[in-house]
Amino acid sequence: MSHHARxxxxxxxxxxxxxxxxxxxxxxxxxxxxxxxxxxLALAAxxxxxxxPSPTTGTTATAGGAATAPWAPPSEPMAFPEGFRxxxxxxxxxxxxxxxxxxxxxxxWDTFAALPGTIDGGATGDPxxxxxxxxxxxxxxxxxxxLGAYRFSVAWPRVQPTGSGAANARxxxxxxxxxxxxxxxxxxxxxxxxxxxxxxxxxxxGGWPARDTAARFADYAAIVFDALGDRPADWFxxxxxxxxAYVGYLYGSxxxxxxxxxxxxxxVHHQLLAHGLAVQAFRARRAADADAGIGIALNLQPVYAxxxxxxxxxxxxxxxxxxxxxxxxxxEYPTDAIGKLAGQLRADPAAxxxxxxDGDLATIAAPCDHLGVQYYGVTAVDRSGGNVEMYPKxxxxxxxxxxxxxxxxLTRIRDDYPAIPLVVTENGIPDRGPxxxxxDVERREYLxxxxxxxxxxxxxxxxxxxxxAWSLLDNFEWARGYTQRxxxxxxxxxxxxxxxxxxxxxxxxxxxxxxVAPGE
Ligand code: FCB
Numbered sequence: 001m002s003h004h005a006r007x008x009x010x011x012x013x014x015x016x017x018x019x020x021x022x023x024x025x026x027x028x029x030x031x032x033x034x035x036x037x038x039x040x041l042a043l044a045a046x047x048x049x050x051x052x053p054s055p056t057t058g059t060t061a062t063a064g065g066a067a068t069a070p071w072a073p074p075s076e077p078m079a080f081p082e083g084f085r086x087x088x089x090x091x092x093x094x095x096x097x098x099x100x101x102x103x104x105x106x107x108x109w110d111t112f113a114a115l116p117g118t119i120d121g122g123a124t125g126d127p128x129x130x131x132x133x134x135x136x137x138x139x140x141x142x143x144x145x146x147l148g149a150y151r152f153s154v155a156w157p158r159v160q161p162t163g164s165g166a167a168n169a170r171x172x173x174x175x176x177x178x179x180x181x182x183x184x185x186x187x188x189x190x191x192x193x194x195x196x197x198x199x200x201x202x203x204x205x206g207g208w209p210a211r212d213t214a215a216r217f218a219d220y221a222a223i224v225f226d227a228l229g230d231r232p233a234d235w236f237x238x239x240x241x242x243x244x245a246y247v248g249y250l251y252g253s254x255x256x257x258x259x260x261x262x263x264x265x266x267x268v269h270h271q272l273l274a275h276g277l278a279v280q281a282f283r284a285r286r287a288a289d290a291d292a293g294i295g296i297a298l299n300l301q302p303v304y305a306x307x308x309x310x311x312x313x314x315x316x317x318x319x320x321x322x323x324x325x326x327x328x329x330x331x332e333y334p335t336d337a338i339g340k341l342a343g344q345l346r347a348d349p350a351a352x353x354x355x356x357x358d359g360d361l362a363t364i365a366a367p368c369d370h371l372g373v374q375y376y377g378v379t380a381v382d383r384s385g386g387n388v389e390m391y392p393k394x395x396x397x398x399x400x401x402x403x404x405x406x407x408x409x410l411t412r413i414r415d416d417y418p419a420i421p422l423v424v425t426e427n428g429i430p431d432r433g434p435x436x437x438x439x440d441v442e443r444r445e446y447l448x449x450x451x452x453x454x455x456x457x458x459x460x461x462x463x464x465x466x467x468x469a470w471s472l473l474d475n476f477e478w479a480r481g482y483t484q485r486x487x488x489x490x491x492x493x494x495x496x497x498x499x500x501x502x503x504x505x506x507x508x509x510x511x512x513x514x515x516v517a518p519g520e
Contacts, residue, residue: 077515078455085466086511087149091195094475098132102170105161107197112255123481146508149188151468153195163199172227195239208267218277232291237278240299241271261347269355276363293369297425302405304380312385315343329417331365343385372425378405395430403449410457428470436485443503451516
């Protein structure tokens with residue numbers, strides 16, 4: 001299999017500090033083939049309950065030194081609970097195109113993509129998958145794939161072109177029509193309010209490092225809640241606040257392209273505050289028994305330790321996972337995420353302390369109806385906190401593929417936090433090569449092995465309610481532009497023709513059976 005190894009602008013910009021590198025999913029250190037020996041595997045704190053087999057020996061060394069046999073899937077299909085929601089996901093900027101239609105204002109991604117050298121091939125959000133104009137035929141496509149649910153995001157700059165003030169009715173109409181079209185086809189809508197397309201005027205006023213952006217988000221959320229009325233839906237406030245804070249404000253390879261550690265820390269807090277304020281706005285508008293619930297969508301992963309790196313891995317776990325899970329689910333920030341030690345987010349801890357006002361944590365921890373979990377792979381660190389490659393990477397340089405890490409992530413949330421229903425809001429893998437393939441065996445195997453781990457977690461008592469494959473369509477993959485294809489459905493970006501890949505047919509059979517069968 002040929003990787004299209006291309007030096008990326010992200011790699012070129014990566015910081016010299018190796019411990020900082022571990023924080024950036026999109027600028028991961030190219031580990032130069034350095035694989036830590038099996039005997040060096042250990043699991044970071046928080047991941048010790050479900051040790052992971054080493055890639056080479058099948059035994060596991062945990063921080064506590066225990067070793068267990070690897071898990072083997074049963075030879076029978078693994079069934080999912082009745083009513084389990086099977087879906088696929090997209091986001092507005094990645095699929096819609098039509099970036100100036102019907103009064104849409106500019107977002108930070110329009111601005112960022114227009115800068116030379118930011119996006120592979122100089123690509124922009126036009127045409128993307130032209131979904132803004134093709135949504136009706138895309139609904140037919142979803143029906144033909146047998147989807148029971150569809151996760152999409154609302155573009156804030158369509159609803160409030162300047163990020164504040166009166167709603168733009170034409171922008172809202174698009175989403176009302178989309179939701180009605182889904183419901184007519186018996187496809188459950190999962191609506192994300194923010195998937196990275198901040199209105200540019202709000203960035204000009206300071207962006208997520210500015211506290212006022214959280215208040216603006218609450219206003220915007222209220223507009224969307226009112227517009228969509230009582231339609232049944234699962235709501236998600238913010239998609240991956242970690243990626244926005246670290247990749248957008250610290251490493252600069254996503255919009256808005258800044259490299260300011262303290263700004264990144266404030267961006268974490270204000271996104272979480274925005275989430276909490278939106279939950280309040282939701283509760284103020286929805287009857288408790290409404291057929292709708294709300295939560296946040298967090299990207300999470302186990303953090304493994306190379307030999308002697310347990311302390312660094314524990315801190316990296318705070319940066320990757322607990323900095324988001326603890327405030328949302330427990331109303332407190334971890335104390336070991338930010339500082340100068342190996343594995344920490346290298347910023348002044350005062351940036352967080354001064355950003356947190358009285359009452360913020362109670363707002364952030366407002367009870368939610370579900371938690372969105374986005375799982376792509378694992379992280380592993382050495383004793384300096386630098387990234388280590390322990391498992392094979394996909395075409396995405398930041399993705400170390402390890403299906404058992406999915407089980408570990410799901411069970412860890414169950415074990416370490418108060419009970420909350422989980423929904424897997426993203427999980428997937430890109431095609432090899434910029435042109436992709438319809439015979440996407442690798443994706444089918446990725447989905448199959450990950451769904452087996454999801455079923456295993458459910459069998460072990462995890463309250464998992466749904467699963468959304470990323471992505472329905474090939475689309476604009478951020479800094480990778482149109483060169484990295486994550487869709488179940490291939491898109492020809494010149495003609496906008498859609499062709500289902502083999503994995504889509506396979507996924508349809510999983511949905512029909514409500515079960516995942518063992519591999520051949
Ligand atoms: C996730 C993003 C999604 C897409 C996938 C590949 O982190 O939420 O938009 O880029 O990665």
